[in-house]
Amino acid sequence: MTTTRLLTLAPIDIVIVALYFAVVIGIGFYLKRHTNTGEDFFLAGREMTAWIAGLAFVSANLGALELMGWAASAYEYGILATHWYWIGAIPAMLLLGIVMMPFYYICKTHSVPGFLKLRYGEAARMFSAVSFSLEMILMSGINMFAMALVMKVVLGWDINFSIWVSSLTVAVYVFLGGLLSAIFNEVLQFMLIWAGAMLIPILGLIEAGGWNSLVHKIAQRMHTTAYTHLWSTLGSFKDNPMGIHWTGIVFGLACVISTGYWTTDFLVVQRVLSARNLRAARMAPIIGSAFKMAVPFIVILPGLIGIVVLPGLMPQAQAIATGGHSYNEVLPLLLARYLGPGLLGLGVTALIAGFMSGMAGNVSAFATVWTYDIYRASIRKNATDQHYLAMGRWCTLLGVLVSIGTAYVVMHFASIMDYVQAVFSFIIAPLFGTVLLGMLWKRASPAAGFWGLCLGTVGSLAMWTWVRLDPSALRYIALSPYASTMAENMYRALWSFLFCVVVTVAVSYMTKPKPEAELVGLVYGLTELPSEHDLTIWQKPVFWAAVVAVVFVILNIIFW
Amino acid sequence: MHKKGMVPIWFFIGVILLVYGILITGASVYDVFVPPVRTVVLQNLHAGVWWGGFLLLVGLFYTIKFWPAKSDR
Numbered sequence: 001m002t003t004t005r006l007l008t009l010a011p012i013d014i015v016i017v018a019l020y021f022a023v024v025i026g027i028g029f030y031l032k033r034h035t036n037t038g039e040d041f042f043l044a045g046r047e048m049t050a051w052i053a054g055l056a057f058v059s060a061n062l063g064a065l066e067l068m069g070w071a072a073s074a075y076e077y078g079i080l081a082t083h084w085y086w087i088g089a090i091p092a093m094l095l096l097g098i099v100m101m102p103f104y105y106i107c108k109t110h111s112v113p114g115f116l117k118l119r120y121g122e123a124a125r126m127f128s129a130v131s132f133s134l135e136m137i138l139m140s141g142i143n144m145f146a147m148a149l150v151m152k153v154v155l156g157w158d159i160n161f162s163i164w165v166s167s168l169t170v171a172v173y174v175f176l177g178g179l180l181s182a183i184f185n186e187v188l189q190f191m192l193i194w195a196g197a198m199l200i201p202i203l204g205l206i207e208a209g210g211w212n213s214l215v216h217k218i219a220q221r222m223h224t225t226a227y228t229h230l231w232s233t234l235g236s237f238k239d240n241p242m243g244i245h246w247t248g249i250v251f252g253l254a255c256v257i258s259t260g261y262w263t264t265d266f267l268v269v270q271r272v273l274s275a276r277n278l279r280a281a282r283m284a285p286i287i288g289s290a291f292k293m294a295v296p297f298i299v300i301l302p303g304l305i306g307i308v309v310l311p312g313l314m315p316q317a318q319a320i321a322t323g324g325h326s327y328n329e330v331l332p333l334l335l336a337r338y339l340g341p342g343l344l345g346l347g348v349t350a351l352i353a354g355f356m357s358g359m360a361g362n363v364s365a366f367a368t369v370w371t372y373d374i375y376r377a378s379i380r381k382n383a384t385d386q387h388y389l390a391m392g393r394w395c396t397l398l399g400v401l402v403s404i405g406t407a408y409v410v411m412h413f414a415s416i417m418d419y420v421q422a423v424f425s426f427i428i429a430p431l432f433g434t435v436l437l438g439m440l441w442k443r444a445s446p447a448a449g450f451w452g453l454c455l456g457t458v459g460s461l462a463m464w465t466w467v468r469l470d471p472s473a474l475r476y477i478a479l480s481p482y483a484s485t486m487a488e489n490m491y492r493a494l495w496s497f498l499f500c501v502v503v504t505v506a507v508s509y510m511t512k513p514k515p516e517a518e519l520v521g522l523v524y525g526l527t528e529l530p531s532e533h534d535l536t537i538w539q540k541p542v543f544w545a546a547v548v549a550v551v552f553v554i555l556n557i558i559f560w
Numbered sequence: 561m562h563k564k565g566m567v568p569i570w571f572f573i574g575v576i577l578l579v580y581g582i583l584i585t586g587a588s589v590y591d592v593f594v595p596p597v598r599t600v601v602l603q604n605l606h607a608g609v610w611w612g613g614f615l616l617l618v619g620l621f622y623t624i625k626f627w628p629a630k631s632d633r
Contacts, residue, residue, distance in 0.1 A: 008598070012587045016580060023576050034566050052569060184569045191573050195580070199611055203602050309601075340600050342587035343608050346580060 005156035006332045013345030020192070020349045021169055024185050024356070028173030031181045038385045041178030041392045042110055042368045044274035052187055053280065054287030056271040058295075059186035062193060063143060063358030067299055067351065068150065072327040074303025075313060077242045078218070078227025079559060081303065082296045086230075087254045090552045092262035093289035094545045096272070097282045100263050102529050103439045104273060105281045107521045111273075111365075112266040112435065113373040119438040119514075119522050120449030122377065127453055129373035131427050132266060133366055137399060138423065140362035141406020147355040148407070154332040155348065163407055166352065170359045171400040175393050179274060179368070182360040186271075189353035190291075196350025197298040200331070203338040204305030217308045227307065230559045243484035252490025256497040257425065260432030267365045278530060282541040289548050293555070306330040309337070359403070366399045367392045422464055422489075429493040430456025433500035442523045446514060448507035456500025463492045567628040574622025581616025584608050 009017070035041050048056070073081040109115045113132060117125035148162035173181045208214040215228045226233040226240050233239045234246035262268060262285070275281035306313065310333055312324070319326035325333060335347040371392045376383070434453040437444045466473045467488060475481045478491045519526050537543050588608025595603075 010587075010596075012583060016583060019576070019579065023572065027572060030567070184572070187569050188573055188576065191577070195577065195615060199607055203605070203607060206605070207602060337601050338607070340588065340591060340598070340603070340608050341596060342584035343611065346584065 006154045006329060007336050007344065009345060010341040012342045016345030017349050024173055025169060027184050028176040028181045031177030031184060035177050035180055038388045040180060041389050044180040044183050046274055047276045048183060048274040050275060050280040050283035050287055052183060053272050053275040053284035055190050056183040056186040057268055057284055057288040058291050059190035059357050060268055060271055060361035063354045067354050068328060068331045070299045071303040071331040074300040075306045075327045075330045079230055079300060079304065080240060080242045082230060082300050083249050083253060085292060085296045086552060086556065087249065088258040089262060089292050090289050091254060092259040093285040094549060095259060096263045097285035097541055098545050100439060101272065101282045102278060103522055103527060105278050106527060110372045111369050112264055112269055113369055121446040123450040124453055125373055127450065128431060129369050133369050135423055135427055136362045136366040137402050138406055140359055140403035142410055143358055144403055145407035145410045163404060166356060167400050167404055170356050170363060171397055174360050174363050175396045178392060179364045182364040183271060183274060185360060186357045189357040192353045193350045196346040199343065200334050200338060201297055201301040204302060208305055208308050214304060214308060218304060221307060221311060230556060232560055237480045237482040242486060243482055244487040248487045248490040252494040256429050256432060257490065257493045260428040264431045264435045265428060266369060267361045270365050270368060286541055286544045286548060293552060302334050303330055306334060363396055363399045367396045370395050425489050425493055426457050426460040429460060429497040430500040433497045434504065437501060437504050440524045442516065442519055442526060443508050443513050444504055445508045445511040447511040448504045451507050452500045452504030455503045456496050459499040460492055460496035463495060568626045570622050571626040571628055574619050574626060577615045578619030578623050581612050581619050584612030585616055588612055
């Protein structure tokens with residue numbers, strides 16, 4: 001990146017940004033008086049409506065790096081980046097709402113590792129809790145550093161200033177109000193992200209002359225129509241800018257990575273567990289999926305507009321060498337291009353809000369898993385609720401401080417970022433296999449749950465290491481020597497998921513299953529779901545899931 | 561919709577959108593009469609005026625609709 005700042009804020013912009021910080025801290029202080037028990041702090045009292053839980057569910061994932069990163073990917077790879085929002089999210093969210101949520105909700109677990117404890121026992125829970133806690137803290141620190149770097153490049157802010165001000169703000173409001181405060185602020189941040197980012201595609205389309213004109217100009221500039229088609233170029237690794245095959249997108253991304261993330265990553269599942277009843281908990285991911293389907297409008301479309309109105313952006317390394325602008329700067333460059341005083345402050349607030357919602361998600365999920373699944377399970381088992389509430393508050397601060405420490409470590413060892421991003425994929429695919437089998441197959445035994453999860457994670461790590469040591473192994477892992485790193489991730493996740501399933505099934509047949517009486521409320525076939533016969537059609541989650549599914553199919557056909 | 565006696569989140573959203581709408585509309589109307597040093601592409605559309613106005617109306621609607629009852633404060 002260049003060392004010259006991309007944007008200069010006017011006084012009105014600074015007022016708008018400062019007002020945002022004041023409001024989120026004010027909400028934290030207001031909510032403190034409503035956060036009196038562990039249930040309030042860790043699960044927002046389980047009183048959230050479907051709308052609030054659904055918006056928080058999407059917002060926790062809609063970080064600033066996500067906004068900027070996928071806009072950059074759209075500039076580099078075209079509309080193919082949309083797969084991460086549509087097939088890479090919508091089916092998974094609907095699966096969570098319709099199939100998996102009842103088991104999470106009825107068993108009244110506080111967390112995903114907590115579900116593993118009920119279903120498989122202590123070993124699987126502890127493995128999952130420790131790996132998840134490490135992942136949360138590392139990801140939080142890395143995102144913090146990356147965001148501070150963005151603020152330095154975009155606004156010229158000092159890195160230390162960005163890290164400390166943003167993280168301490170998050171620490172204050174999560175410390176005070178726990179998940180309740182995090183969810184309130186996530187909903188607020190979701191609205192501000194849309195308010196701040198929606199003008200970019202609107203004005204960009206006006207400048208480009210409308211959608212059809214934009215498509216025509218992209219084809220002219222890139223000498224191919226591949227940048228504006230979702231599926232028609234995925235028959236071969238070499239036919240599309242991403243170097244990926246449709247099997248990787250469908251089986252790797254949609255069936256494993258995204259489904260694993262949206263149904264087992266506690267960062268997002270925690271938001272839905274806060275719903276006030278089972279129907280709200282099932283509706284929340286469905287409502288979230290409808291909004292998720294619209295996110296490409298503020299993320300992918302700006303990247304496509306950038307191809308036409310900001311030609312010549314380049315890969316990061318080349319930008320550093322030549323002093324030019326990189327793909328990663330496409331969104332801030334568009335902010336500077338279209339937004340005048342006031343609006344620019346709103347756009348920058350949207351970026352900061354995105355960063356803080358992601359970090360609050362990491363910290364609140366960490367506090368819950370640490371307190372309930374590690375501290376209460378193995379350090380202090382029979383303390384009072386007030387003791388665990390205090391522990392949750394203090395480990396929120398501890399989580400933020402460790403994240404800040406991680407950010408400074410990353411500052412000096414930047415290559416760590418590549419490794420930690422891979423850690424995410426090691427954990428999520430096997431976890432999905434373990435949770436899914438646990439919910440759907442009563443024969444899955446406690447020993448099988450632990451060994452499937454453990455060996456699936458080790459298998460994923462081994463495949464990653466093999467390709468790093470011998471790049472020619474890519475042809476075996478990703479089925480093609482031309483596969484991109486992204487494609488490699490898809491296939492590695494698929495193989496580790498399958499490996500986990502095979503191990504779990506094999507060990508299950510060799511070991512003793514849990515008695516059926518202990519699986520009531522946890523497994524399909526042994527769990528009685530509340531009847532929905534008295535609900536009207538539009539009150540039923542399955543109806544709205546069908547509506548979202550139909551729109552999803554139509555959108556994919558339109559942009560085929 | 562929330563915990564009993566709690567001010568709804570929609571009220572907070574309404575207030576911040578209302579204030580942002582007022583600030584952005586005010587700054588943008590000022591720019592119509594006193595053109596800023598830094599001009600943007602499509603400056604002639606005065607996006608700040610109509611977008612700020614839109615935020616102001618949405619914020620006003622939410623603020624009024626979700627104005628907290630006395631028991632909530």
